[in-house]
Amino acid sequence: MATVAADHTTYEAAFDAAVAADERIEPRDWMPDAYRASLVRQMAQHAHSEIIGMQPEANWITRAPSLRRKAILMAKVQDEAGHGLYLYSAAETLGTGREELLDKLHSGRQKYSSIFNYPTLTWADVGAIGWLVDGAAITNQVPLCRCSYGPYARAMVRICKEESFHQRQGYELLLALSKGTPAQHAMAQDAVDRWWWPSLMMFGPPDDESAHSEQSMAWKIKRHSNDELRQRFVDICVPQAEALGLTLPDPDLKWNEERGQHDFGAIDWTEFWDVLKGNGPCNEQRISQRRRAHEEGAWVREAAAAYAAKHAQKHGLKHGEATA
Amino acid sequence: MTITTNAAALALGDDALVLSHRLGEWAGHAPVLEEEVALANIALDLLGQARVLLSLVGDEDELAYLREERAFRNLQLVEQPNGDFAHTVARQLYFSTYQHLLYGQLAAGGGAFAPLAAKAVKEVEYHRDHAEQWTLRLGDGTAESRERMQRGLDALWRFTGEMFQPVEGVDVDTRALEDGWLESVTSVLERAALAVSDGPRTGAWAAGAGRQGLHTEPFGRMVAEMQHLHRSHPGATW
Numbered sequence: 001m002a003t004v005a006a007d008h009t010t011y012e013a014a015f016d017a018a019v020a021a022d023e024r025i026e027p028r029d030w031m032p033d034a035y036r037a038s039l040v041r042q043m044a045q046h047a048h049s050e051i052i053g054m055q056p057e058a059n060w061i062t063r064a065p066s067l068r069r070k071a072i073l074m075a076k077v078q079d080e081a082g083h084g085l086y087l088y089s090a091a092e093t094l095g096t097g098r099e100e101l102l103d104k105l106h107s108g109r110q111k112y113s114s115i116f117n118y119p120t121l122t123w124a125d126v127g128a129i130g131w132l133v134d135g136a137a138i139t140n141q142v143p144l145c146r147c148s149y150g151p152y153a154r155a156m157v158r159i160c161k162e163e164s165f166h167q168r169q170g171y172e173l174l175l176a177l178s179k180g181t182p183a184q185h186a187m188a189q190d191a192v193d194r195w196w197w198p199s200l201m202m203f204g205p206p207d208d209e210s211a212h213s214e215q216s217m218a219w220k221i222k223r224h225s226n227d228e229l230r231q232r233f234v235d236i237c238v239p240q241a242e243a244l245g246l247t248l249p250d251p252d253l254k255w256n257e258e259r260g261q262h263d264f265g266a267i268d269w270t271e272f273w274d275v276l277k278g279n280g281p282c283n284e285q286r287i288s289q290r291r292r293a294h295e296e297g298a299w300v301r302e303a304a305a306a307y308a309a310k311h312a313q314k315h316g317l318k319h320g321e322a323t324a
Numbered sequence: 325m326t327i328t329t330n331a332a333a334l335a336l337g338d339d340a341l342v343l344s345h346r347l348g349e350w351a352g353h354a355p356v357l358e359e360e361v362a363l364a365n366i367a368l369d370l371l372g373q374a375r376v377l378l379s380l381v382g383d384e385d386e387l388a389y390l391r392e393e394r395a396f397r398n399l400q401l402v403e404q405p406n407g408d409f410a411h412t413v414a415r416q417l418y419f420s421t422y423q424h425l426l427y428g429q430l431a432a433g434g435g436a437f438a439p440l441a442a443k444a445v446k447e448v449e450y451h452r453d454h455a456e457q458w459t460l461r462l463g464d465g466t467a468e469s470r471e472r473m474q475r476g477l478d479a480l481w482r483f484t485g486e487m488f489q490p491v492e493g494v495d496v497d498t499r500a501l502e503d504g505w506l507e508s509v510t511s512v513l514e515r516a517a518l519a520v521s522d523g524p525r526t527g528a529w530a531a532g533a534g535r536q537g538l539h540t541e542p543f544g545r546m547v548a549e550m551q552h553l554h555r556s557h558p559g560a561t562w
Contacts, residue, residue, distance in 0.1 A: 054360070058351035062546075065554045066385045066562040067341075067378075070348070071371050077351050078364035085357050123553055123562075173562075181560050289352065297355020299472070300409050303465025304356075310464065 019220050024150035027093040035219055038212065039149050040094050041110070042221065047087035048105045048112035050080045052286050056120040057129060065123060069173065073126060076166050083159050090151040106291045114272065115202050117280030124177050124184075124191035130170010131244075132192070132199040132237070138163050139233045140203065143223035152221075171240065178245045185245075192241070193249040200264075201272045203230040209269075234262050329493030330381045331397070333437075335535055336426075336494070337377030338398035341388060342543075343419060344370035345550055346406055355409055362454055366416070369447040376440055389554035393537075393544045400534040401483035403543040407476065410462050410469065414476030416455035417509065422487045424448045425504045429496045456512050463516025470518070477513070478521045485525030489532035 011030040018025060025031055054077050061077065064070035088098040104110040115133055120126065141163065144156040177188035204210055204226040216222040224232075234253075241248050252265035274280065347367035354360040378384040401419055406412045427448055430441035462473040488502040510520050533539075554562075 051357070054352045061348040061351055062345060062549050063553050065389070065557070065560075067371065067375050067388055069562050071368060071375070074348055074351070074364055074368050074371065078361055078368065081357050081360035081364070085361070088357075176562060180562075181557060183557060184560055293353045293355070296353075297359075297409065299466065299468050300355035300359075300462070303469030304461050306469075307461040307465045 019148050022146075022148075022220070024153065025148050026150045034215070035221075036094050038216060038219070039152065039221065040091055040096050042212075042216075043087055043091040043094075043152055044096075044101045044104065044110050045112060047084050047091060047101065048110060049116065050084035050087060051105075052112040052116045052290060054080045055286055055289060056116055056118070056282075057126060059120045060123060060126050063123070064126075072169055076130075076169070079162050079166065083162070086155045086158060090155040093151045102294065106287070106294060108278070108287065111276070112286075113202060114275045114280065115198050116286060117275050117282045118195070118198050119282050121194070122187050122191060124174065124187040125195065127170045127173035127177060127188065128191035128195040130166055130168075131174055131240070132170075132195050133202065134163050134167040134170060135237065136199045136202040136233055138167060139229050139236070143229075144221075146220075146223060148220040171244070174244055174246070188244075189246050192246050196249050197267065197271075198275075200230055200234070200267055201275075203227070203233065205269070205272070206267075231261055234264050238262055332491055332493030333377045333380040334387070335397040335491045337374045337381070337387075338396050339402050339419075339423070340370040340377065341374035342396070342398040342546070343402035343415075344368075344374060345546060346402065346404075346415075347412075349406055350412070359409075363412075366451050366454065369444075369451065373440075373444050373447070385554065389551045393539055393547050395537055396539065396543070396547070397535050397537065398539075399483070399486050400540050400543075401480060401486065403534070403539060403546060404480060404483065405542050407479070408472055409458075410472035411476035411479065413455055413458040413462060414473065414480050416451065417459050417477075417512065418480060418484050418487075420448055420451040420455050421505055421508050421512075422484075422501070424452045425501050425508070426494075426496060429501065430494075433495070459512050459518070460516045463513070463518040473516070474518055477518060478523075481521035481523060482525055486532055486534055489535060491535055 012032065015025070015029070015031055015035075018029070025035075057073060057080075058077050061070065061073055064073050088101060091101060092098060101110065105112065115136075120129070138160060141156055141160050145153055145160060147153040147156065174188050174192070177184040179185075204213075207213060207225045207227045210226050213222065213225060217225070237248065238253070238255075250265045252263060254263055256263045275283070278284075344367045347363050347370070350363045350367075351360065354363055374388075375384050378387045381387060399419075401415060404411075404415060406415075424445065427441040427445040431438050431445050459473065462469040464470070484505075487505070488498050490498055513520050
C-alpha cells in the first residue's frame with residue numbers, strides 16, 4: 001500500500017510538472033480523477049452544444065431565401081454534426097462512451113450551452129447566430145487550442161478553423177440584410193437585439209460565481225476567466241456592429257478611455273440561471289427533439305448492429321469482434 | 325446521349341433541387357450523428373447539381389423560388405415525404421441508381437453537358453453506395469428493420485416508372501437505362517433478402533406526370549415552405 005501511495009505522489013508531481021511546463025497530457029498519462037471528471041464534463045457539454053446547436057439553424061434550412069444561402073447553411077449544420085463527432089471521440093479518450101454521454105444529455109444530467117434555448121424567429125437569426133454566437137464560441141475556444149489535455153486541444157484546432165469560417169459567413173449574411181431593403185435591415189436589427197445579451201451569457205457566470213473556473217485555470221484547461229473573455233468579445237463586436245450599420249441593444253455601452261475597453265450594461269443573471277435550469281424559451285423543445293430523434297432511430301442502430309454481428313460471424317469472427 | 329434543351333436541364337435540375345430539400349428536412353432528426361453528416365452531404369451534392377443545371381436555364385433563384393408548383397418538372401419520386409429512415413433509404417436507392425446510370429450515359433455521350441455529368445457521376449456513385457449499404461443493413465438487420473425497408477420499397481415502387489419516360493432534350497437510351505436500373509436494384513435487394521415489389525409503376529397520375537408538372541399533394545406544401553421567405557421580399561437580394 002505504501003508503494004501505491006508513493007507512486008501516487010510521484011505521478012501527481014509528474015502531472016503537475018507537465019502542466020506547469022505547458023506540456024500536453026495524453027490519454028495514457030496518469031491524471032487526477034478530478035481533472036479527468038472535469039474534462040469529461042466540459043467536453044461532453046461542448047459536444048452536446050454542437051448537436052443541440054444544429055436545431056435552431058436547421059429550423060431555417062427549408063426556408064433559406066436563396067440557393068447559395070441554403071447551401072451555406074446546410075454545410076454549416078453538417079459541420080456542427082462533425083464537430084460533435086470530434087468532441088465525443090475526444091471525450092472517449094478519457095474512458096467514457098458516446099452512448100453514455102448521449103444518455104446523460106437526454107436525461108438532463110449533462111448540459112449544453114444555454115444559448116441554444118433561444119428560438120430562431122426570422123432568417124436574420126441565422127446571421128446573428130453566425131456573427132454573435134459563433135463569435136462568442138470562437139473567443140471561448142481559441143484559448144482551448146492550448147488546453148493542457150492533448151486530444152481536446154487538437155480537436156479545438158480543427159473546430160476553430162471551421163467556426164471562424166461560419167462566423168464570417170454569418171457576418172456577411174447580416175451585412176447583406178443590413179444593406180438590403182428597409183424590411184431586411186429591420187429584420188437584421190431585430191435579430192441582433194434578441195441575440196446580443198444571450199451571446200454575452202455564453203461566457204458563463206461572473207468570475208465570483210463560477211464554480212469550476214479557478215480549478216480549470218490551475219489545470220490549464222481554461223486560460224482566461226469568463227469576465228475576461230466576455231470583455232474581449234464586447235471589444236471585438238462594437239466596431240463590427242458599426243461596420244454592419246447595426247446597433248447593439250445596450251444604452252450603457254461606451255468606450256472607457258481609462259481602461260482602454262468598453263463599459264457595458266448589467267447582464268440579467270436571473271434570466272441566465274432560469275434558462276440554465278431548463279426554463280428558457282426552447283429548453284423543452286430542444287431536448288424533446290433530440291430524444292425523439294434518438295428513440296425513433298433506435299431500430300436503425302439495432303439493425304446496423306445486428307447486420308454487423310451477422311456479417312462478422314460469416315467471416316469467422318466471434319460476436320463482439322465485429323466492431324473491434 | 326447529350327442534353328440539349330432548357331426542358332432537359334430543368335427536369336434534371338428540379339430532381340436534384342427537390343430531393344436536396346427533402347434530405348435537408350432530416351437535419352437534426354437523423355438516427356445517428358454519422359447520418360446527420362451523410363444525409364447533409366448528399367443534400368449538398370444534389371443542391372450543387374441543381375444550381376449548375378438551373379443556371380443553364382436562367383437565374384437559379386428565380387427558377388427555384390418563383391415558379392408555381394405546376395411549373396416544376398421533377399419526378400414525383402423525389403418529392404415524396406421522407407417517412408421513416410427506411411422510406412428515405414428506399415427513395416435514395418431508387419433515385420441514386422437511376423441518376424448514376426443516367427449521368428454515366430450523359431458523361432460518356434460528349435456534348436456540352438458531359439463535363440457536368442462526369443463531375444456529378446462521382447458524387448452520385450457515393451450516394452448510390454450509401455443507399456445500397458443501408459438497404460443491406462436494414463434488409464438483413466432485424467425483423468423490424470426488414471419489414472420497414474420492404475414497406476418503403478413497396479410504397480415508392482409505383483413512382484419508379486416515371487424515370488424511364490423520355491425527357492425532351494435528354495438523349496439517352498431509356499431502354500438500357502431501365503434494364504440497367506432493374507438489374508442493379510434487383511441485385512441489391514437479393515443480397516439484402518428483400519423482394520422486388522410488384523404492381524404498376526405508373527405514379528399518382530401516369531408515368532411521366534411529374535415531368536409535365538403534375539405532382540402529388542405533399543409537394544405543394546413543400547414548395548410553399550421553400551418559397552415563402554423569398555416571395556415575401558420581392559426584388560430583395562440575400
